[in-house]
Amino acid sequence: MIRPVLSPREKPLPGGAVLVPLLSVVAALVCSAVLLAVAGVPPLKAFSEMFRGTLGDLYALSEVVVKMTPLLLCGLGVSLAFTMNLWNIGAEGQLHAGAIAATWPALAFPHLPALALIPLMVLCGMLGGLLWALGPALLKAKLQVNEIITTLMLNYVAIFLLDFFLFGPWKDPVSFGFPMSPLFSDSAVLPTLGATRVHLGLAFGLAAALLSALLLGRTKLGFSMRVIGANRVAARISGMPVAKVMIISLCLSGALAGLAGMSEVAGIQGRLRPGISPGYGYTAILIAWLGRLNPWVTLLVAFLFGALLVGGEVLQMSMKIPAHLTFVIQGLILFFVLAGDFVGRYRVRWLKEGRDD
Amino acid sequence: MLSSKQALEMEGIVKRFPGVLAVDRVDFRVREGEIHALLGENGAGKSTLMQVLSGRLVPEEGRVRLDGKPIKLGSPKAAIDQGVGMVYQRFKLVPSLTVAENLLLGRETGRLRLNLSDLSAKITDLGQKFNLPVDPAAHIWRLSMGERQRVEILRLLLFQARILILDEPTTILTPIETVDLFAALKQLKDDGHSIIFISHKLDEVLELSDRISILNRGRMKATIDRAEADKRSLARLMIASDWEPDAVRLGPAQCDPNLTPALELEGITARDEQGLTKLDRLDLTIRCGEVLGVAGVAGNGQRELAEICCGVRRSLSGGIRVNGQDLTGKGSARFIQAGVGFVPEDRHGAGCVVGLNLTENLMLKDYRAKRFQKGLWLNWKAARQQARELIKDYDIRPPDPEAKAGSLSGGNLQKLLLARELSRDPKLIVAAYPLRGLDLASAGFVQSVLSKHRDRGGAVLFIGEDLDSLLEVADRVAVLFRGRIMGLFPNQGLDPHKLGLLMAGEKATSEESP
Numbered sequence: 001m002i003r004p005v006l007s008p009r010e011k012p013l014p015g016g017a018v019l020v021p022l023l024s025v026v027a028a029l030v031c032s033a034v035l036l037a038v039a040g041v042p043p044l045k046a047f048s049e050m051f052r053g054t055l056g057d058l059y060a061l062s063e064v065v066v067k068m069t070p071l072l073l074c075g076l077g078v079s080l081a082f083t084m085n086l087w088n089i090g091a092e093g094q095l096h097a098g099a100i101a102a103t104w105p106a107l108a109f110p111h112l113p114a115l116a117l118i119p120l121m122v123l124c125g126m127l128g129g130l131l132w133a134l135g136p137a138l139l140k141a142k143l144q145v146n147e148i149i150t151t152l153m154l155n156y157v158a159i160f161l162l163d164f165f166l167f168g169p170w171k172d173p174v175s176f177g178f179p180m181s182p183l184f185s186d187s188a189v190l191p192t193l194g195a196t197r198v199h200l201g202l203a204f205g206l207a208a209a210l211l212s213a214l215l216l217g218r219t220k221l222g223f224s225m226r227v228i229g230a231n232r233v234a235a236r237i238s239g240m241p242v243a244k245v246m247i248i249s250l251c252l253s254g255a256l257a258g259l260a261g262m263s264e265v266a267g268i269q270g271r272l273r274p275g276i277s278p279g280y281g282y283t284a285i286l287i288a289w290l291g292r293l294n295p296w297v298t299l300l301v302a303f304l305f306g307a308l309l310v311g312g313e314v315l316q317m318s319m320k321i322p323a324h325l326t327f328v329i330q331g332l333i334l335f336f337v338l339a340g341d342f343v344g345r346y347r348v349r350w351l352k353e354g355r356d357d
Numbered sequence: 358m359l360s361s362k363q364a365l366e367m368e369g370i371v372k373r374f375p376g377v378l379a380v381d382r383v384d385f386r387v388r389e390g391e392i393h394a395l396l397g398e399n400g401a402g403k404s405t406l407m408q409v410l411s412g413r414l415v416p417e418e419g420r421v422r423l424d425g426k427p428i429k430l431g432s433p434k435a436a437i438d439q440g441v442g443m444v445y446q447r448f449k450l451v452p453s454l455t456v457a458e459n460l461l462l463g464r465e466t467g468r469l470r471l472n473l474s475d476l477s478a479k480i481t482d483l484g485q486k487f488n489l490p491v492d493p494a495a496h497i498w499r500l501s502m503g504e505r506q507r508v509e510i511l512r513l514l515l516f517q518a519r520i521l522i523l524d525e526p527t528t529i530l531t532p533i534e535t536v537d538l539f540a541a542l543k544q545l546k547d548d549g550h551s552i553i554f555i556s557h558k559l560d561e562v563l564e565l566s567d568r569i570s571i572l573n574r575g576r577m578k579a580t581i582d583r584a585e586a587d588k589r590s591l592a593r594l595m596i597a598s599d600w601e602p603d604a605v606r607l608g609p610a611q612c613d614p615n616l617t618p619a620l621e622l623e624g625i626t627a628r629d630e631q632g633l634t635k636l637d638r639l640d641l642t643i644r645c646g647e648v649l650g651v652a653g654v655a656g657n658g659q660r661e662l663a664e665i666c667c668g669v670r671r672s673l674s675g676g677i678r679v680n681g682q683d684l685t686g687k688g689s690a691r692f693i694q695a696g697v698g699f700v701p702e703d704r705h706g707a708g709c710v711v712g713l714n715l716t717e718n719l720m721l722k723d724y725r726a727k728r729f730q731k732g733l734w735l736n737w738k739a740a741r742q743q744a745r746e747l748i749k750d751y752d753i754r755p756p757d758p759e760a761k762a763g764s765l766s767g768g769n770l771q772k773l774l775l776a777r778e779l780s781r782d783p784k785l786i787v788a789a790y791p792l793r794g795l796d797l798a799s800a801g802f803v804q805s806v807l808s809k810h811r812d813r814g815g816a817v818l819f820i821g822e823d824l825d826s827l828l829e830v831a832d833r834v835a836v837l838f839r840g841r842i843m844g845l846f847p848n849q850g851l852d853p854h855k856l857g858l859l860m861a862g863e864k865a866t867s868e869e870s871p
Contacts, residue, residue: 005415005431007415214734218734218735218737219733219734219735220724220725220730220735223717223724223735224724226713226717227710227713227717227721230710230711230712230713231706231707231709231710231711231712233703233706233707234706234707234708234709234710234721235710236669236689237667237669237689237699237701237707237708238689238693238721238722239688239689239690239691239692239693239694239722240690241690349415
């Protein structure tokens with residue numbers, strides 16, 4: 001009998017960093033092809049559409065980058081908490097809180113010049129996300145309340161809070177009853193790149209990735225975060241201010257998600273409205289996990305997820321594939337990438353049993 | 358009951374770990390009905406070899422035969438089915454379940470209904486037969502380490518194991534529990550079981566075993582009969598080392614023995630996590646320039662005492678002064694600032710961060726220090742430079758500042774902790790069981806480093822379990838029993854027997870009031 005035995009790889013696979021994800025995607029596409037064929041859709045045509053719609057031309061690429069922006073910011077945020085071994089499941093809520101907080105100056109001071117208004121909105125958006133994370137952070141640091149539960153539950157609060165503002169004080173008088181805020185003034189809208197929808201939020205995301213990398217690799221705070229995340233007992237014995245760093249890192253985490261919310265309302269929507277996020281904050285958890293605490297890998301992963309989102313939309317529109325089938329294809333790709341990640345880190349050896357030579 | 362029949366034959370076993378050849382073409386044979394000691398320093402490959410046997414590790418090369426029949430490698434289940442079982446250093450028991458429930462785990466009963474009473478009766482029977490008494494209805498978390506070990510052995514017996522592997526079983530036992538264990542093992546041997554006894558303690562090995570195999574850096578050095586072995590020859594086979602204690606770098610003398618004491622504890626009370634009082638209005642003073650040894654049976658407040666002295670645990674009453682400075686109620690950061698170094702009992706779990714490299718671990722307590730800053734950033738160059746120097750001074754292997762702390766052997770990890778603590782010029786070093794689990798060479802190294810610290814005017818609180826090593830280094834010895842100091846004696850002509858009685862709680866007149 002032959003059976004597999006798993007052992008961690010001593011060295012990474014040669015070229016594995018590129019090859020493994022690539023092969024995973026190919027394997028996923030093969031599986032999807034079977035599925036599409038069964039559903040009566042020509043698979044090759046679907047794939048070429050999907051490719052054309054995501055990486056095929058500059059406009060397609062720009063759409064991927066648009067989707068990547070909030071994923072990157074939230075993913076980096078979740079990743080910062082993750083470094084501390086804290087699970088911030090609340091990026092979705094922090095994103096909404098950031099969107100709400102950033103809307104306030106846009107509506108209150110529409111006539112400020114962009115150079116003043118946008119920094120103000122950035123500040124408010126980050127503060128909103130930070131405040132949304134502050135409660136769970138304090139509860140965790142002072143009373144050891146599980147942050148997974150508190151951050152998760154605050155998501156719903158934030159989403160309903162957004163509804164409250166849209167049905168109440170910030171409802172646009174000329175929206176015919178739709179729950180939307182009035183359109184932002186021009187100075188409250190983020191500048192975009194050429195004719196695309198890529199907005200300044202991308203720069204925020206890239207800057208956040210760079211700052212995260214510097215924070216973790218080269219600062220005292222980042223070092224203490226890594227130590228506390230890896231071994232809280234040793235950190236305490238070494239005199240590190242564990243509770244303080246916990247609060248700071250969860251707040252930073254929330255602030256980044258809040259910035260994502262700000263850049264969505266100011267860069268994409270131009271107003272506050274419901275459904276600004278199709279679950280960016282939840283997808284960010286996966287992105288952070290696959291990013292393995294490395295901001296640059298997180299960036300790559302966020303791009304891949306952006307492409308998945310756009311690819312799904314393209315399939316629905318151009319091939320008339322039902323939305324649920326596109327979700328299955330997205331799920332398959334995710335599944336294979338996760339499995340590939342595992343294969344990249346472990347070695348499978350086939351052991352022959354009962355041999356005697 | 359010695360027969361010449363081979364119960365186990367391992368041939369040409371090779372096992373590699375990243376960057377290390379842990380076991381190098383090792384042959385190992387065990388006869389039926391013998392106690393076979395597997396002796397070697399830390400990192401010699403004893404545990405690795407035995408984990409290959411018990412199926413936890415898959416060897417790169419080699420064969421294993423039981424009673425002449427080859428067994429399938431890399432399968433714990435196959436090993437158990439063939440009658441090979443191992444008691445690991447860290448027990449695999451579920452604390453919240455009872456003994457019987459734990460022993461039920463992993464047994465395929467083939468029925469839906471669990472029959473605990475049959476199993477309980479079996480446990481009691483086996484316990485009586487082999488001198489391994491344990492209450493089947495007791496919850497694991499209530500049991501002492503010795504009792505838990507009995508449960509592990511009973512588990513193997515319930516699986517009809519013929520070959521029992523015990524990985525350093527006495528490390529966690531009190532002296533009395535050790536005697537009980539040895540009696541049980543001899544009884545098992547008489548019943549025809551083969552026992553493989555992993556150890557690095559020469560006395561134990563000579564007392565218990567019929568034959569002794571010595572591993573040295575992954576190679577099998579020799580297998581000899583007990584009758585032909587003596588301490589000296591075993592030590593020579595086992596030790597391969599060239600450490601140089603004189604190369605150790607220590608800070609300048611810190612304080613005058615005639616001046617302020619290094620540490621003063623007054624009326625300290627502490628409770629453990631279960632709320633049991635572990636320290637009871639304890640007073641203790643450590644002078645500069647002395648090693649104060651704390652003797653006692655484990656669990657009498659040693660851990661709490663060590664943590665109180667380092668500010669990791671807060672006292673519920675009384676006061677603490679370090680070098681004259683009142684630190685009552687302060688946290689570990691203030692204690693570190695005041696010059697307290699700590700070598701904790703749990704080196705992996707509390708002493709270092711296994712996932713970080715040596716450079717990072719060596720600057721764990723100093724990452725805020727000026728010499729490691731460059732403007733906003735950490736100065737990794739300076740940190741690596743310090744790491745390289747310390748690694749060289751303390752002969753830490755592998756000598757790679759980028760190696761993960763988790764890849765170090767026990768002795769090297771202890772050197773790493775000492776290097777970090779002593780390089781900070783501490784006034785007081787609190788060392789909890791600093792020799793536990795170390796091979797002779799590393800233990801000697803630790804002892805000499807601590808004595809050296811003392812000679813330069815530093816103070817050491819040395820919490821130990823085995824009296825011999827304590828008496829070798831300590832200037833004064835305090836006996837701890839149920840959270841109180843039973844007596845405090847200068848280390849001159851001490852009678853170990855009397856100390857033993859005090860450790861067991863017998864009252865005696867102390868020669869010096871604590």
